[in-house]
Amino acid sequence: MSHPYLKEEHEIFRKSLRKFLDKVAYPFYEQWEEERMIPRSFWEKMGEQGFLCPDIDEKYGGSGVDWGFSVIINEELERVGTGLVGIGLHNDIVVPYITAYGTDEQKEKWLPRCTTGETITAIAMTEPGAGSDLANIQTTARLEGDHYIVNGQKTFITNGIQSDLIIVACKTNPNAVPKHKGVSLLVIERDAPGFSRGRKLNKVGVHCQDTAELIFEDCKVPKENLLGEEGKGFQYLMEKLQQERLVVAIAAQIASEEMLRMTIDYVKSREAFGKSISQFQNTQFKIAEMATDIEMGRAFLDSLIADHLNGKNIVTKVSMAKWKLTDIAKKVAGECMQLHGGYGYMEEYEIARRYRDIPVAAIYAGTNEIMKSIIAKNLGL
Template sequence: MGRYKFETEEHMMFRDSLRKFLQKEAVPHYDTWEKQRIIPIAFWKKLGEMGFLCPQVADEYGGLGLDFSFGVIISEELERVGTSLVGVGLHNDIVVPYIESYGSAEQKKRWLPGCVSADIITGIAMTEPGTGSDLANVQTTAIRDGDHYVVNGQKTFITNGINGNLFVVVVKTDTHVEPKHHGISLLVVEEGTPGFTKGRKLDKVGLHAQDTAELYFEDCRVPVGNLLGEEGKGFGYLMSKLQQERLVVAIAAQIASEDMLETTIRYVKSRQAFGKPVSSFQNTQFKIAGMATKIELGKAFLESLIEDHIAGKAVVTKVSMAKYWLTETAQEISTECMRLHGGYGYMEEYTIARRYRDIPVASIYAGTNEIMKVIIAKNIGL
């Protein structure tokens, strides 16, 4: 039996082959990657060779033409290894779909095969030093000059910022239009474009192997042919794609919670205190019973949500609920599980310590949980 009702034998074989691949190619090296603060491009290339990058891309561009359900399996199995692999999910399920949905035939031919093989690693540059959730107020400008846009501005907290070589950049092509979001466009900027430079790799509390960076654009001349979709339509494109991004974050939070609980149950059964296993104390049992219940509720909600999303239903309200609730729940569970490990939970050699560091940012990225509540409130008529 698969994890989900929609899982067929093909899904289960896909999951099994991915899990075996990660056990060999990721798990033994993950601690080293965390220390080195980056995931090697060689690992990305191996993912590409095995068909684990952008499996949803049409076969004419080198993909497998599969639906989002296979992306769910990839997200889950990567998260089981560790949250620092989040950049792969971002590439597969968040950035590449912009090119698939809004790219011209020429752009798809130019970029998608490389996205599947890892010759191209993508990022999306929305956030700026002064603009996070308020996307309509981005300050990075792209002014048309003949056959080019001249881009000026700065982006920060960009996932895949170091390994990435193709960025979908949120820019203002019209700074005067009202309402402001009508001036937003998406421009694809390739590494090596004059005037485009990468800043330092940012040192984060968690996600140590995930490369996050600042990007700078100084009179950066980007060909007009790199405009994604239509000028001024960027905000609408972002809104339509954020549903899947938030769903991917919710899926990762759910898996992290499940993994922490499994780890902690094993630990409390093996750890002795006062001459008996820690698992025999009523306090431990109550804590674990509470967490197990929340995890089961989250899993059931998430499964129905994934099915609706694959069926093409608009689930913005429910996705916002899942993103907010599951990331908050994961954070609570990380604290409880760390405490149940006692002093060992605070030691780097125990994976619960890493989970405890990695989880808090999920309540911030892909739209803060406060923004999720704003969306929920608005959509239920408040």
């Protein structure tokens, strides 16, 4: 499929990435699922080939290319499996906070190792008692001399087990009015005193991606690790959630395309009552409906990516894409499993894994209900 925002150099890059993934990802993915972890060696191989943070400045180890290259990385990783979502989070969600709001010293200290895969990043917003309601987070950071003292808990943190560098949303002013003006971002490193990891969470799907609880008990963080300005954390989060939601929409679209492809292959090869089940009208109608939804989703997504690459404000449309494309992907997963019949419920068929993996996309990066609230608000309702 042709994407209007991609040029010849992007497609050359895609071929190189596919060749790389054919060798070092596809053959091992099921093993990673069973082991419940992506090995750090895979991150390092991604870094060696220039597939981590390609859009950041060359002086920090990136390639200084446009975000279209990141789109390709997200698409091709999703084709392997949703469990590789942590790499997209590192490239396109966490590291951009450092490039946008970090000081020169912070960039020089952290970014080079982010491009090599030696440093794995995470972002910690969600708490046991606060999900989408970020203004009401309870994790606090109190400045004492040269350090912040951080107390609180975070949960559902992608890359939570392996992360070396974590951007943590916390309250530096618990008494701020309105509440969101008390939120700041601190970068907490792996060896910070008072920082520990709780459980590695046992999820319904996305098994090889490590998700964890993080615990801060009088955790000492150098004041130089404040990202941006105190009290502006909520503003920074809102600015960067636009790209995060676009990344989720891209993954959902690719998942839908992959599920449809494998299901068409299956119904053509499977026979019942003396003919291929692809010849039954019910099968044809179901496939036709899904193909139409997916094609329309792709057209909307491509226009949205083009707008994002051109620096346009896409808050409303990206909220539409995030909820609609993840919703379509959930429906496609159900229909495709049904068309596989009993085999669709067997672990050796990829549709079973896809069926488990896709529902969370409607929950993270802001639930689909929150997306509808944003759309309604921006429509003046």
